[in-house]
Amino acid sequence: MHNVVIVGGGPAGLSAALTAAVAGAPVLLLDSNPRLGGQYWRTPADNFGDQNENHFDLATGLKLINSVKAQSNIQVLSGAQIWSASHKDGVSTLRVIYQGSEKIINTGNLILATGAYDRSLPFPGWDIPGVMTPGGVQSLIKGHGVVAGKRVVVAGSGPFLLPVAAGLVKSGADVVELLEANKSWRWASSILVLLENLSKIKEGFYYIEAISKGKVRARFGQAVVGAYAGENGELESVDIAKIDRNFKIKKVRNIKCDVAAIGWGFTADTSLAGALGCKQVVAKDESVVVLIDSKQQTSITGVFAAGEITGIGGSELSMIEGEIAGKSAAKFVGCAVDISRSDLIIRAKKQRFAAALIKAYPIKSGWRSWLDEQTVLCRCEEVDLADLKDSIVELGATDSRTAKLLTRCGMGLCQGRICGRFVVDLVADQLNISPTDIDRIAAVSRPIITPIPLGVLAAGE
Amino acid sequence: MKNPDAIVIGAGVVGACCALSLTNAGLKVLIIDRGPVASGTTGAGEGNILVSDKGPGAELTLAIRSRDLWFDINTDIGGGFELEAKGGVVVSRSAKGISDLKKLSALQKENGVEVIELDGAGLRKIEPYLSESVEYGVLYPGDAQCQPMLAAAQIIRAVKKRGGSFIQGENVIAINSNAGSLIGITTDKNNYSCPIVINATGTWAGEIAKLAGSHLPIMPRRGFILVTAPAPKIVHHKVYDADYVANVASSDADLQSSAVVEGTASGTILIGASRERVGFKADLDISILRQLARQAISLFPVLSSIGLLRAYRGFRPYAPDHLPVIGEDANISGLWHAAGHEGAGIGLSPATGELITAQITNQSTFIDPTPFSPKRFQGSEYVAV
Amino acid sequence: MSQFDIQFTFNGETISAISGQSVGAALLAAKQRTLRKTRFNQKGRGVFCGIGVCFDCLVVIDGASNQRACITEVISGMKVQTQVGTNA
Numbered sequence: 001m002h003n004v005v006i007v008g009g010g011p012a013g014l015s016a017a018l019t020a021a022v023a024g025a026p027v028l029l030l031d032s033n034p035r036l037g038g039q040y041w042r043t044p045a046d047n048f049g050d051q052n053e054n055h056f057d058l059a060t061g062l063k064l065i066n067s068v069k070a071q072s073n074i075q076v077l078s079g080a081q082i083w084s085a086s087h088k089d090g091v092s093t094l095r096v097i098y099q100g101s102e103k104i105i106n107t108g109n110l111i112l113a114t115g116a117y118d119r120s121l122p123f124p125g126w127d128i129p130g131v132m133t134p135g136g137v138q139s140l141i142k143g144h145g146v147v148a149g150k151r152v153v154v155a156g157s158g159p160f161l162l163p164v165a166a167g168l169v170k171s172g173a174d175v176v177e178l179l180e181a182n183k184s185w186r187w188a189s190s191i192l193v194l195l196e197n198l199s200k201i202k203e204g205f206y207y208i209e210a211i212s213k214g215k216v217r218a219r220f221g222q223a224v225v226g227a228y229a230g231e232n233g234e235l236e237s238v239d240i241a242k243i244d245r246n247f248k249i250k251k252v253r254n255i256k257c258d259v260a261a262i263g264w265g266f267t268a269d270t271s272l273a274g275a276l277g278c279k280q281v282v283a284k285d286e287s288v289v290v291l292i293d294s295k296q297q298t299s300i301t302g303v304f305a306a307g308e309i310t311g312i313g314g315s316e317l318s319m320i321e322g323e324i325a326g327k328s329a330a331k332f333v334g335c336a337v338d339i340s341r342s343d344l345i346i347r348a349k350k351q352r353f354a355a356a357l358i359k360a361y362p363i364k365s366g367w368r369s370w371l372d373e374q375t376v377l378c379r380c381e382e383v384d385l386a387d388l389k390d391s392i393v394e395l396g397a398t399d400s401r402t403a404k405l406l407t408r409c410g411m412g413l414c415q416g417r418i419c420g421r422f423v424v425d426l427v428a429d430q431l432n433i434s435p436t437d438i439d440r441i442a443a444v445s446r447p448i449i450t451p452i453p454l455g456v457l458a459a460g461e
Numbered sequence: 462m463k464n465p466d467a468i469v470i471g472a473g474v475v476g477a478c479c480a481l482s483l484t485n486a487g488l489k490v491l492i493i494d495r496g497p498v499a500s501g502t503t504g505a506g507e508g509n510i511l512v513s514d515k516g517p518g519a520e521l522t523l524a525i526r527s528r529d530l531w532f533d534i535n536t537d538i539g540g541g542f543e544l545e546a547k548g549g550v551v552v553s554r555s556a557k558g559i560s561d562l563k564k565l566s567a568l569q570k571e572n573g574v575e576v577i578e579l580d581g582a583g584l585r586k587i588e589p590y591l592s593e594s595v596e597y598g599v600l601y602p603g604d605a606q607c608q609p610m611l612a613a614a615q616i617i618r619a620v621k622k623r624g625g626s627f628i629q630g631e632n633v634i635a636i637n638s639n640a641g642s643l644i645g646i647t648t649d650k651n652n653y654s655c656p657i658v659i660n661a662t663g664t665w666a667g668e669i670a671k672l673a674g675s676h677l678p679i680m681p682r683r684g685f686i687l688v689t690a691p692a693p694k695i696v697h698h699k700v701y702d703a704d705y706v707a708n709v710a711s712s713d714a715d716l717q718s719s720a721v722v723e724g725t726a727s728g729t730i731l732i733g734a735s736r737e738r739v740g741f742k743a744d745l746d747i748s749i750l751r752q753l754a755r756q757a758i759s760l761f762p763v764l765s766s767i768g769l770l771r772a773y774r775g776f777r778p779y780a781p782d783h784l785p786v787i788g789e790d791a792n793i794s795g796l797w798h799a800a801g802h803e804g805a806g807i808g809l810s811p812a813t814g815e816l817i818t819a820q821i822t823n824q825s826t827f828i829d830p831t832p833f834s835p836k837r838f839q840g841s842e843y844v845a846v
Numbered sequence: 847m848s849q850f851d852i853q854f855t856f857n858g859e860t861i862s863a864i865s866g867q868s869v870g871a872a873l874l875a876a877k878q879r880t881l882r883k884t885r886f887n888q889k890g891r892g893v894f895c896g897i898g899v900c901f902d903c904l905v906v907i908d909g910a911s912n913q914r915a916c917i918t919e920v921i922s923g924m925k926v927q928t929q930v931g932t933n934a
Contacts, residue, residue: 034919039897045866081922084747095747117899127902129879129892136916144871144905145864148893233890234879268649269899326852352900377895381727382886395498395614396627402497405504408727413690413912414769418894447745448771451690451912454732455765458754690912691885693933728885728932766910 003293003333004326005030005105006273007082008113010038011315012307012322014064016111018075019326020320023337026073028105030080030096036065038115038334039135040315042142057203057315058223059424060296066320083452087276087300095460097452102460108302109333111325112290113272113318116266116308119287120375120418121156123370125227127264130235132262140203147171149259153238155179155224156263158361162207164261176257177240178211178271181221181247181264182361188208199316224262225370235260264363267421268309278303280444281300282437283311285358286419295339296325313354320347369430377426378419381414388423392430400427400439415446462626465491467657468646470633470669471800472496474609474810476661477616479799480722481534482814486822490625491655493648495632498617499610505732505775506609506688507723508745513549513601514706516565517572519832520784525573526718526807527812528603528829534651534811538619540609543564543709543726549604550579550588552595552760553703554743555807559597562703565788566599567762574604590695590763604699606723609807612661636673636796643795647736657821664778666786666800674795676838677786679801681776683742685735685749687757690768691728695761699723702760705734705794709804710783714738720756722764730767732757733805741776779803796819798835854924863920870896870903870915873926880907881915885931906934 004020006013009031017029034151041061068074077098084095094105113174118133125131132148134156140146152173154165157180165178211218226239237256241249270280273290278301283289289312290298290305298305306321326348327337373386387407397403400410400423409423410416416423420443427434464795465488469480472494480490494500510528515521535544551566553559566576577600584591584598616629623797631648639643645654660669665677670677704719718735725731735749750772758764778799780786790796797812797820816833819826850862855867856878863872870893873881880890882904894902898917906927907913911934915926927934 011621017554048864048866084745086744086747117897118895120895127889127894128893129881129890132893133895136893138891139896139916140871140874144867145869146867146875147872230881234892378889379900382884382889391614394615395611395617396629397614398497398629402500402504402610406497406614411688411771412898413904415771418900444770451770452691453766453768454687454754454758455749455770458758458765460751691932693911768912 004109004111004329005107006027006111006429007094008038008115008307009033009036009076009078010113010115010307010318011040011061011216012115012318012325013038013113014068014307015319015322016113016329017325018064018068018071019323020071020330021071023072023327024328024335025140026334028070029074029076029093030031031076031078032081034079036068036076037061039117039139041065042139044143044145048145056438061065081450082272083450084448085272087303090302092276093305097450097456102456104461109329110303111260111329112298112303112307112309113307113322114269114272116268116312117419118263119267119416120262120266121225121367122375122419122423123225123367124372124375125229127376127379128227128229128235129233129260131227131260131262134160134261137259137261138164138167139429141167141171147173150174151176151257152259152261153177153179153224153240153257154261155451156457157363158263158265159357160263160265161216162204162211165205165216166210169211169216175211175214175216176255178216178218178229179221179224179240180218180220181243182220183245184220196295197349200353224260225252227260243366245297245364247364248369266308266312267417268312269417269422270309270444271449273305273309275449276300276303276444276446278305280441282440284355285312285438287312287319288441295328296321297328302332311354312358313350317347317350317354320350365425368426377423378407378409378412380414383409384409385426388426389430392427397427398431400424400443403427410443413451416443420444462489465489465602465653465655467491467659468493468655469652469659469661470494470635470646471501471661472498472617472627472629473501473611473661473663474499474613474807475663475802475813476505476659477613477620478810478814479659479817480620483617483680483821484517484576484623484625484820489573489654490620492617492625493618493626493631493633494629497629497817498627499549499613501665502775502777503609503613503796504775504809505686507733508606508609508807509804510605510607511549511805512569512574512603513551513599514571514691514709515524517568519828520805521572521574522828523570523812524725524810525603526815527809528605530811530815531605531607532828534616538615541588541615544725545606545607545610546602546605547697547698549701550584550598551596551601551701551703552584552591553651554594554596558703562597562599565706576600579640582812587757588697591700592762595654595760600698605809606699608726612807616780633669636675636793637792638796641793643793652704656795656807657797659817661799663800664701666778666798670790670798673796675790675835677798677800677835678838679736679740679778679780679786680738682803683735683737683739683774683776684733684804685746685753685772685774687732687750687753688773689730689732690770693765694732695763695767696722696724696730700760702756708734708736710716716747718752718756721759721761722757729770730764743774745772758839759802777803782787782837785809785813785833786835787816788830790834791836791839850920852920852926854922856924856926857928865920867920868916869905869907869918869920869924869926872920873915882929883931905928908918
């Protein structure tokens with residue numbers, strides 16, 4: 001039936017699917033969203049009309065999506081959620097919730113391209129309705145034609161803030177502040193890398209043009225360090241601080257806004273890779289990523305990975321990784337295809353760019369000084385900093401796992417996707433130690449990948 | 462801590478209760494664990510404090526006493542572990558099951574357990590979502606529940622406040638004795654002189670006993686627990702199928718499972734219970750999770766739409782004669798064992814602590830400790846498998 | 847601009863939406879930002895991550911609780927309610 005199963009319908013997964021299929025391997029592509037494109041090429045339903053306005057290279061995405069749809073040996077299952085997976089004796093078993101019931105897919109050849117989501121850091125008031133992630137704000141515009149509010153503050157760190165601010169301006173919102181925590185001169189250290197990726201400069205100017213039309217001024221070395229609610233319990237204003245190079249607060253001012261879109265780069269979602277038993281490592285930005293070799297193969301033979309889960313690096317790196325993984329997977333099932341020299345050169349170029357990004361936008365530890373005792377850490381279970389400290393100081397927890405068991409931090413519906421990463425840092429901070437790789441990797445362990453209704457679980461084989 | 466009066470090896474709920482009991486009796490106690498608090502079976506426990514699942518005998522007597530002691534401890538240390546006198550409901554749907562349950566509850570009643578028989582209507586008054594297929598059950602108001610990791614942590618905190626200490630991250634590598642008398646222990650980091658040591662290492666108690674040349678055939682009996690997403694209040698008591706009692710008492714190594722369902726203070730619903738002897742096999746067995754889900758839905762049909770959020774597994778410390786080991790070592794005086802409580806560790810810990818402390822301090826014990834003595838395994842054919 | 851062709855209710859009040867929108871997006875467009883009250887501290891929460899990862903945007907839809915508003919597509923006649931703790 002199909003020789004290659006691919007999980008994830010974003011830039012990496014789509015590229016992998018098309019490449020493998022063109023090389024002769026029938027592909028089954030599983031995606032949890034209703035429409036292909038992942039987060040990066042998020043598109044609305046057909047009745048929303050032309051969306052090119054809101055996206056720099058949506059044309060690339062649409063072309064790839066249409067090619068995948070047109071390719072006769074690619075079968076797409078949209079709205080498919082994998083809840084559990086395991087690997088044994090060369091076979092990966094994926095347990096999928098699809099159209100209300102369970103589907104078991106066994107495969108000897110798998111490509112994981114499960115992507116990433118916005119990385120959040122806590123601060124007093126970050127749980128007030130109106131505080132969102134940049135990805136959330138962008139998804140509302142791109143996918144649903146909705147602008148989250150009128151007066152918007154965009155803040156955090158990383159190049160992703162630019163397209164989000166641009167999208168807001170184009171949609172008629174007033175972006176009252178665009179704040180980058182790091183200093184603008186950080187780019188100077190990576191000027192050569194920038195030059196080698198000219199398309200990125202073009203993209204940058206596209207966004208800068210858009211935001212300058214909205215008279216938005218970007219400020220560097222500033223961050224949102226507090227949020228306040230009005231009488232209705234919803235966002236009314238934020239505290240903006242000038243911060244030093246370690247992100248410690250120097251001076252604070254308050255401004256009114258109804259939406260704050262705040263993000264600090266991305267966190268890869270490696271839950272599926274971890275459940276299968278693929279080896280994970282800690283990357284230079286301290287995120288947990290899947291270990292791969294030059295063929296994009298993980299520590300498990302026949303299981304490949306591409307895109308953000310191998311290291312946060314953006315859509316172009318994701319696409320070339322997808323192509324290489326697609327070729328490797330096709331070759332694994334006997335197709336006559338080889339990774340070319342130019343594939344490797346392009347990937348290396350994109351990897352250098354990704355590495356430069358990480359270097360240009362570090363997240364410094366001073367953010368921990370923004371918290372107060374009542375700052376919520378685990379949003380799902382309403383565990384605050386005082387609770388976490390108590391579990392360590394009073395109840396003797398000496399690692400994240402024990403702190404989790406004693407406070408319920410990370411045990412709620414999102415299973416630590418939002419808080420897990422920074423709780424490891426806070427626990428280590430409290431104990432005056434450095435977080436270990438083991439702690440970081442344990443924080444992303446999710447054998448049950450997404451909640452499954454007990455009735456569906458019971459009905460399965 | 463230099464020169465403790467007693468060392469407790471194991472910072473799970475049993476070790477914690479032993480330490481508290483000894484501390485309250487005036488001893489300076491050092492707790493040692495190779496990991497953090499509740500890093501063994503306690504960290505995978507459900508929090509059961511049951512009188513309902515034991516037939517008349519030494520264990521039931523221990524359970525009744527222990528249940529009451531939990532409430533004393535709660536008052537003594539100021540709570541903080543979600544102790545709730547929730548009550549248990551045991552149900553059965555087969556003719557034999559009902560008849561056995563009637564017999565068991567009558568015997569339990571004779572032995573001091575409060576039991577209230579209920580028909581279908583009576584059951585659904587207290588458990589409105591219980592399946593219509595259930596027509597007979599027994600309510601045990603004495604059953605209670607707590608959060609076991611918090612219990613161990615809060616008790617150890619109290620022990621520390623009262624002069625005890627807790628050292629974690631040290632592995633015991635030798636138990637030192639002289640002419641049949643305990644003189645201390647050696648860990649991978651330190652040497653401790655002490656006349657009294659309590660082996661409260663649960664599923665690993667056999668390994669520790671071996672260091673002293675003793676034979677404790679305690680084996681792992683794996684169990685899984687399903688945890689749902691926070692749900693509306695569906696289950697008001699701990700509700701379980703009468704098969705559970707038979708499964709606990711079974712010596713079969715194969716999978717035994719029966720429905721056990723209860724809500725928690727945090728809003729999640731816990732679903733058990735499975736038992737199998739597969740050594741320390743760590744993988745998540747999906748077929749067992751499915752069976753637990755089926756059994757739970759059979760009792761509470763509305764659970765069908767509730768989401769499974771996570772599942773965890775633990776290794777119950779199982780002694781082949783189904784009784785915990787509480788008493789002085791057969792060969793070395795001063796070495797005490799408090800382990801092997803199978804799935805009743807949380808429920809039985811306070812009474813275990815009390816029993817051990819009474820024996821150590823030469824006070825009278827509330828129960829004849831002989832059935833629990835580790836000496837029963839001396840020269841026995843029981844082999845750790 | 848596309849047609850408002852879907853009608854659903856939020857706590858009894860009629861909300862118009864465009865087919866293909868998520869419940870969360872439609873509610874935000876209608877200025878309804880508080881979707882639930884948390885179960886321990888009754889704090890208001892709304893859409894946070896917008897892509898189905900954070901489980902903060904929970905609403906009760908046609909009696910079923912723990913529904914993520916940001917990834918649930920609007921259907922005409924849907925009865926959406928604020929989730930208070932674990933249910934409506």
